[in-house]
Amino acid sequence: MTHNQETDTAAMNMSTSQFIEDQVTGSSRQLNEMKTRVTARDVNVFYGAKQALFDVSVNVPDKSVIAFIGPSGCGKSTFLRCLNRMNDTIEGCRVEGEIRLDGQDVYDPKIDVVELRARVGMVFQKPNPFPKSIFENVAYGPKIHGLASNKTDLEEIVVTSLKKASLFEEVKDRLHEPGTGLSGGQQQRLCIARAIAVSPEVILMDEPCSALDPIATAKIEELIDELRANFTIAIVTHSMQQAARVSQRTAFFHLGVLVEEGPTEQIFTAPSDKRTQDYVTGRFG
Amino acid sequence: MTDTFSKTTDVPQETEARLERIRTGLAKRHAREKRFRLYGVLAIAAALAFVAILFAMILSKGLPAFQQASLSLPVTFSEELIEVDPKPVREAGQSAADFQAASLRWQRDVTLINWNRVLENAVRTIAPDVEIETRDLQSIIDNGERFKLRDAFVADPSILGRAIQMDVLASADVDNWLKGNINRDLPDAQQQLSADARALADRLYEEGHIRMAFAWHIFTNTDSRSAPASAGLAGAFMGSLYMMLVVIVLAVPIGVASAIYLEEFAPKNRLTDLIEVNINNLAAVPSIVFGLLGAAVFINYFRLPLSAPIVGGLVLTLMTLPTIIIATRSALRAVPPSLRQAALGLGASKTQTVFHHVLPVTYPGILTATIIGVAQALGETAPLLLIGMNAFVAAVPGSPFEQSTALPVQIFLWQGNENRNFFEARTSAAIIVLLALMISLNAIAIFLRSRLERRR
Numbered sequence: 001m002t003h004n005q006e007t008d009t010a011a012m013n014m015s016t017s018q019f020i021e022d023q024v025t026g027s028s029r030q031l032n033e034m035k036t037r038v039t040a041r042d043v044n045v046f047y048g049a050k051q052a053l054f055d056v057s058v059n060v061p062d063k064s065v066i067a068f069i070g071p072s073g074c075g076k077s078t079f080l081r082c083l084n085r086m087n088d089t090i091e092g093c094r095v096e097g098e099i100r101l102d103g104q105d106v107y108d109p110k111i112d113v114v115e116l117r118a119r120v121g122m123v124f125q126k127p128n129p130f131p132k133s134i135f136e137n138v139a140y141g142p143k144i145h146g147l148a149s150n151k152t153d154l155e156e157i158v159v160t161s162l163k164k165a166s167l168f169e170e171v172k173d174r175l176h177e178p179g180t181g182l183s184g185g186q187q188q189r190l191c192i193a194r195a196i197a198v199s200p201e202v203i204l205m206d207e208p209c210s211a212l213d214p215i216a217t218a219k220i221e222e223l224i225d226e227l228r229a230n231f232t233i234a235i236v237t238h239s240m241q242q243a244a245r246v247s248q249r250t251a252f253f254h255l256g257v258l259v260e261e262g263p264t265e266q267i268f269t270a271p272s273d274k275r276t277q278d279y280v281t282g283r284f285g
Numbered sequence: 286m287t288d289t290f291s292k293t294t295d296v297p298q299e300t301e302a303r304l305e306r307i308r309t310g311l312a313k314r315h316a317r318e319k320r321f322r323l324y325g326v327l328a329i330a331a332a333l334a335f336v337a338i339l340f341a342m343i344l345s346k347g348l349p350a351f352q353q354a355s356l357s358l359p360v361t362f363s364e365e366l367i368e369v370d371p372k373p374v375r376e377a378g379q380s381a382a383d384f385q386a387a388s389l390r391w392q393r394d395v396t397l398i399n400w401n402r403v404l405e406n407a408v409r410t411i412a413p414d415v416e417i418e419t420r421d422l423q424s425i426i427d428n429g430e431r432f433k434l435r436d437a438f439v440a441d442p443s444i445l446g447r448a449i450q451m452d453v454l455a456s457a458d459v460d461n462w463l464k465g466n467i468n469r470d471l472p473d474a475q476q477q478l479s480a481d482a483r484a485l486a487d488r489l490y491e492e493g494h495i496r497m498a499f500a501w502h503i504f505t506n507t508d509s510r511s512a513p514a515s516a517g518l519a520g521a522f523m524g525s526l527y528m529m530l531v532v533i534v535l536a537v538p539i540g541v542a543s544a545i546y547l548e549e550f551a552p553k554n555r556l557t558d559l560i561e562v563n564i565n566n567l568a569a570v571p572s573i574v575f576g577l578l579g580a581a582v583f584i585n586y587f588r589l590p591l592s593a594p595i596v597g598g599l600v601l602t603l604m605t606l607p608t609i610i611i612a613t614r615s616a617l618r619a620v621p622p623s624l625r626q627a628a629l630g631l632g633a634s635k636t637q638t639v640f641h642h643v644l645p646v647t648y649p650g651i652l653t654a655t656i657i658g659v660a661q662a663l664g665e666t667a668p669l670l671l672i673g674m675n676a677f678v679a680a681v682p683g684s685p686f687e688q689s690t691a692l693p694v695q696i697f698l699w700q701g702n703e704n705r706n707f708f709e710a711r712t713s714a715a716i717i718v719l720l721a722l723m724i725s726l727n728a729i730a731i732f733l734r735s736r737l738e739r740r741r
Contacts, residue, residue: 144631
């Protein structure tokens with residue numbers, strides 16, 4: 001892990017200069033008016049002796065959706081989990097390189113991982129509501145972070161979050177029933193509501209629809225599109241159609257290497273790398 | 286069936302041959318499965334049979350002990366025999382100490398009254414024509430029952446000169462004789478009672494003066510050597526209760542906390558591996574070794590009192606800890622990682638994740654572990670023998686620091702009592718009490734567990 005001791009401003013300058021560099025290098029990125037939220041530079045991840053990611057550098061633009069695609073085991077989930085340091089919980093996992101959230105190094109030892117995760121929320125592959133009531137599921141985040149000053153506040157946060165996750169209408173009469181009693185799609189939306197209840201700046205989604213049926217998937221995708229207005233979203237998906245539908249930018253990973261990153265349209269219609277082309281046209285993976 | 290199948294259908298030749306091979310193997314596979322099922326059924330049947338035999342033996346031996354021969358006597362508190370001053374009353378100007386001294390003096394005088402004589406007279410009034418020596422007559426009444434008369438008199442001195450119908454326990458020998466626990470054809474020299482006493486007991490039983498009554502004193506009295514018929518479990522029961530309290534208060538928090546730390550927080554390295562191996566080894570250490578440790582450390586070094594439930598509780602805590610730690614750890618390990626990730630992903634700290642989410646779902650598991658551990662501790666005898674809890678204690682302990690015995694140790698002591706034909710049934714009765722305690726503990730555990738699981 002590199003512990004960059006640069007000041008925030010310096011970091012900001014760096015990421016801005018990286019933007020310019022990106023544009024100069026000629027890829028048809030249209031980031032001019034887009035602010036970058038998360039910057040990753042030369043990220044290497046090791047599980048014990050095995051290296052899972054090789055020099056990954058990517059920018060996640062503000063208030064948009066970036067999709068990470070690639071065949072199984074290519075490191076896209078690993079990279080996603082670096083962004084809120086969920087990899088910390090894995091025994092023997094080591095991260096090198098630099099990941100900055102708003103210019104702040106997230107692997108800085110001075111960074112409180114609790115605070116980081118309050119800023120970078122996460123939705124997992126399998127819906128994992130707490131075995132508590134729907135209300136408590138959503139209220140838990142605001143409660144532990146002390147975001148609600150009183151009960152009315154908390155109730156408001158819960159209702160707003162459920163509405164934002166377009167779940168409120170379905171559960172408004174049974175807020176105090178267990179969240180585990182909902183259907184799979186509803187559970188996943190509950191998890192999204194739970195994540196947005198702490199008002200994170202970035203939401204990471206790790207294959208959020210892989211355990212859901214097409215109707216529930218469509219609902220989540222619709223929801224992701226709506227959430228884009230307020231949140232920065234990074235999503236890992238196995239479905240290229242999904243990446244094409246919900247994301248503005250797409251990054252293609254292969255064997256731990258970030259092969260290509262660019263506007264979604266370009267990745268799917270005119271990829272510059274042969275491997276990307278093979279993957280998006282379904283020749284492998 | 287297979288024949289009809291092959292004849293009625295149009296299966297090609299090679300398919301038929303392949304099917305034939307599968308079928309020959311299939312018959313073998315089915316036979317193997319049937320055999321395995323049979324073994325299972327046999328094993329369970331054997332286990333159930335042994336449990337049934339065990340319970341049948343214990344119940345058939347122990348239940349009669351709950352009915353005990355009891356004499357109903359018209360006891361006359363005659364003035365000739367009871368010669369004491371009137372019970373002192375506190376006079377005006379008398380100091381509290383003086384009054385207490387006077388009361389104690391009076392009580393001592395009352396104790397010195399020949400209450401056996403009073404009892405003897407009572408028996409002679411219901412069997413006036415019997416010629417029997419005093420010694421033989423007194424042998425039919427339990428040795429401790431004279432104090433019942435004394436206590437009645439101390440409680441109410443106004444009964445002096447009156448006759449009161451009282452129930453007193455017959456002696457253990459009479460109980461044996463009437464229940465047929467001793468061969469009636471044995472010669473006098475081998476009988477526990479003299480011929481006269483046996484005849485008197487039979488007569489009183491026939492006339493209804495002696496009847497079999499429920500032996501409440503098993504639950505209210507302490508152990509007794511001089512008056513075996515009135516020996517009870519109260520002291521051992523309280524001793525066991527205190528030990529269980531010590532175990533619950535110490536082993537559960539320490540065990541659960543260590544399990545949580547080891548499973549959730551501790552780094553995985555050589556040291557924690559070593560600790561884990563040692564905990565597993567401790568669970569396999571024979572319990573008597575813990576007794577030695579308790580004697581050496583708690584009694585010799587820390588100078589804790591001998592035979593006290595506190596020491597027993599500490600020893601049993603050491604013995605129970607590995608059980609609780611191992612079971613709690615496996616309960617924690619069974620919690621799906623997705624739950625931890627959900628909480629961590631929301632920004633919950635490690636401690637919040639464990640205490641808000643992981644621990645609540647493991648409550649049923651931890652509870653079961655605790656009950657198993659406590660039940661195991663409750664039934665443990667060997668380590669208690671080494672810290673002096675097999676001492677004869679004829680008092681109910683008032684605190685965990687007072688000398689006491691424990692239920693399983695009491696069973697052990699009664700099992701070795703020289704009055705075999707009386708205490709054989711008593712031993713089984715004590716086993717019934719211990720088993721009832723265990724079963725109710727388990728019932729509570731199952732009840733709490735199902736309630737906790739329903740709440741989820």
